[in-house]
Amino acid sequence: MGEIYVYHDLFGYILKMSPDILAFLERFEGDRVLPEEVCRDNANAFGEMTPESFVGIFLQFGCLIIPGYDQLKDLWDYIPVRSRWNVWTRVGGTLTFYAAWGERELAKVALTEAETAIWDRIDGEAKLDDLAADFGKPAVSELVKKLAHNSVQALKLSALPMSFYKHKQHMKPPYLTSTMPYAPYDAKTDTLPPGFEDMFSPEGYYRHDVSDADAQFDHQETTLSHLFRRPHPALRGRTYGETLIDALKRRWASLEVGSGGKVKILEIGGGLGWVARHVTEALEKFGTEVTYHILELSPTLAAKQRENTAGLSVTIFEGDALTADLPGDDYDLVISNEMIGDLTAIKLTHAQLGMGGEEGIDDDAFEAGLDTLGIAGELVKKHTVPIGDAPDPFYLNVGAWQLIERLWGAIKPGGHAILTEFGELGRYPVLSTQLDHPELSIHFGQLTIVARSVGFETDYEFVMDLIDMNREMKGLATTRSYFRALTAALADHDIALDKFGYTKPMFLNLLGDKLRPGKTLGEIEYDNLEDRLMGLVPHEFKALLLTKPLSH
Ligand SMILES: C[S@@+](CC[C@H](N)C(=O)[O-])C[C@H]1O[C@@H](n2cnc3c(N)ncnc32)[C@H](O)[C@@H]1O
Known part of the structure; x- marks a missing residue:
């Protein structure tokens, strides 16, 4: 079954939810819903977990609010943080963001001069309150709404400054560095997409x-x-x-x-x-x-x-x-x-082959299991392919x-x-x-x-x-969504980007004098060629x- 990620359009939180938890959250929609009633109706729905514990998480991540409550009121103690894989150009003193998450249409968001000035102040340390002191709350909250929105995902809000994580990167909440490149899903109207694994075609893709x-x-x-x-x-x-x-x-x-x-x-x-x-x-x-x-x-x-x-x-x-x-x-x-x-490729389970029991592999059940597998079983036998160490389930x-x-x-x-x-x-x-x-x-x-x-x-x-x-060289690092957004940004400046293993000098050469990384084009990341080149991991x-x- 497909997994659902709930994205918060103001804070940039990303929460993974199973469909039943999302359905539970959806039950709170409307003005006259009593939380006690919803929880009572779902008292035994989540095994060991009580429905109230989910309500706590929903409240913490701003998925549930009191009807009529304005979440913008909560912003000011938070610290705006620039996301990873942002694509922007800066022309005539103003910024334009490009985003193309997953298969979605390209989103192009042009900032005004005043908005660009706010963005330039975002350093992962200053609170929104500090920015509001200089630029006013309405302008700052408008910018957050624009850039944190799921179609752009250029900005996240953090409770702690980035300096806090300096030597503790592992403590950084994943939503601060992750993006959500998935298709939009409306639980009320859309059918549940298949899980990633279910999309795998054992007959082969081509x-x-x-x-x-x-x-x-x-x-x-x-x-x-x-x-x-x-x-x-x-x-x-x-x-x-x-x-x-x-x-x-x-x-x-x-x-x-x-x-x-x-x-x-x-x-x-x-x-x-x-x-x-x-x-x-x-x-x-x-x-x-x-x-x-x-x-x-x-x-x-x-x-x-x-x-x-x-x-x-x-x-x-x-x-x-x-x-x-x-x-x-x-x-x-x-x-x-x-x-x-x-x-x-064929997917198998331990149960099919009498594996993984208390006493290890049951030889008779294993042999009998292989006989039911057609060509896969035949080849395992013929070539004595060892599969005793297979995880459950596994592919061959x-x-x-x-x-x-x-x-x-x-x-x-x-x-x-x-x-x-x-x-x-x-x-x-x-x-x-x-x-x-x-x-x-x-x-x-x-x-x-x-x-x-x-x-x-x-x-x-x-x-x-x-x-x-040559593993020492550095190459342009991209993701699929980032590559689409970057291609669109460069095309607006008459630069044709194709999927090629651009090294730093090659990429700078492609840009010529039209754009300069860090100054008029961002964010450009280079990585060691062996670790990441465009979207691939060569090693x-x-x-x-x-x-x-x-x-x-
Ligand atoms: C990922 S591409 C690799 C292409 C190329 N060798 C390269 O290095 O860029 C896989 C290629 O194998 C072909 N292909 C996939 N399954 C095949 C099959 N069962 N018989 C023949 N060709 C197949 C695809 O159509 C495609 O041309």
């Missing part, structure tokens, strides 16, 4: 085709290779594809990539076609004869790949990597870049395992494959919240076990090490490297 190929990678599902699709200083002036093939040729001498060499490559799930383009161009530059096939599920992306690889020896085949005939065999190299997270990356089985037949003896995705060696798949749709990470330990059982020799690396990314991406031994 089965409904993509409508706009470029927007897909700029807004919905950015990949590391997309951020490095143009030459990048962190890759010594090269693209992701160029660096990748360079690393693979140094690792695997058997790839005949020198002058006069011949290489046959299959890419599974080619995105916009940039990896294919840059790998092929780099190989052809060495004088290598390249045959490059892409197997792609989405017709829209396949069309884009044809466009972006035009003139190169790249052929695109449409089909599902788990069911379609593979376009060829005897491949020297298979590349699957950031796509196995899109393949089928069954689609990725099937892909590895299929690759065995497509790769020539002595040939190789690289599969990259976000995930960990020992962590069960977790749903990522970075993308617009829930996607699972990969349990690389289990994937490795399957690959070895199939017959491959395996290796495991951080992608950023494989491509020798989360790993590569499984496979070699099919020559003896096969």
Whole structure:
């Protein structure tokens, strides 16, 4: 079931509520409601918790007030604090805020000169009362209403000054640094949205085709290779594809990539076609004869790949990597870049498999449970995938395992494959919240076990090490909502921002003399490239490297 966050339009509080608690809160609406009656009606509704304890929380966070009470009266002891991920421009002495939370329309809020002067005084220390002494209560409260509102979320009110938290960041209430990028929800008229986990499609995301190929990678599902699709200083002036093939040729001498060499490559799930383009161009530059096939599920992306690889020896085949005939065999190299997270995964519980009882795993129930699971159970048995340490519930990356089985037949003896995705060696798949749709990470330990059982020799690396990314550099940090707002702010100044791995100098270069961070554009954050680049966390991406031994 979906979770609901209640946002306070004046204080900026964010309260997570289950639907039944929200329904309880809604019961207080109206002038003649008696709290005792509402509590009595709900006396046993919340298990151990009494309804009165929730009323206390509602009062504390200003969700309940006495009818007719003016909450503006309570403001003056509070300290206004600037939120994180604000986007503003300052032109001719006045500020304009841009916000685009979640899928909501862009909100553009222009301040007057007087309002801008109030904003400039906000330092996380002065109380609203102090500001009111200089600017008057009506002007200050109007500004709070404007900027704390859920459509903007540029301002929060804190009971304590920020200096109090200087060496105690962990004590800061989360609402002061969080934002709420979710769709609006009206309990009276809207049906409850599905929970994040329920939105996860075990059949894989790309089965409904993509409508706009470029927007897909700029807004919905950015990949590391997309951020490095143009030459990048962190890759010594090269693209992701160029660096990748360079690393693979140094690792695997058997790839005949020198002058006069011949290489046959299959890419599974080619995105916009940039990896294919840059790998092929780099190989052809060495004088290598390249045959490059892409197997792609989405017709829209396949069309884009044809466009972006035009003139190169790249052929695109449409089909599902788990069911379609593979376009060829005897491949020297298979590349699957950031796509196995899109393949089928299966969710299981301990109860289904007789696990987690007092005496540990019940072997008979476990075996019997596996037999009811179809392909997932078959593969666990066949490859002896250890799942005794699984949390409850847990996911298995069954689609990725099937892909590895299929690759065995497509790769020539002595040939190789690289599969990259976000995930960990020992962590069960977790749903990522970075993308617009829930996607699972990969349990690389289990994937490795399957690959070895199939017959491959395996290796495991951080992608950023494989491509020798310069980790010391700083890059522009964004969230999805912030990126949309920043794009709109820059567009108003004739600057086109796209989803690319901007380093600080690159971003300053993009701005030219039109805007200056901190002066006429805010708030711009840079982070270490390995920790955050645009919305991605590069150190989360790993590569499984496979070699099919020559003896096969
Ligand atoms: C996240 S994108 C990665 C694209 C590209 N490799 C990159 O690095 O930017 C996943 C790609 O895999 C494709 N894909 C997803 N499921 C697939 C399947 N079952 N068979 C073939 N392609 C698939 C998608 O359409 C998309 O092109």
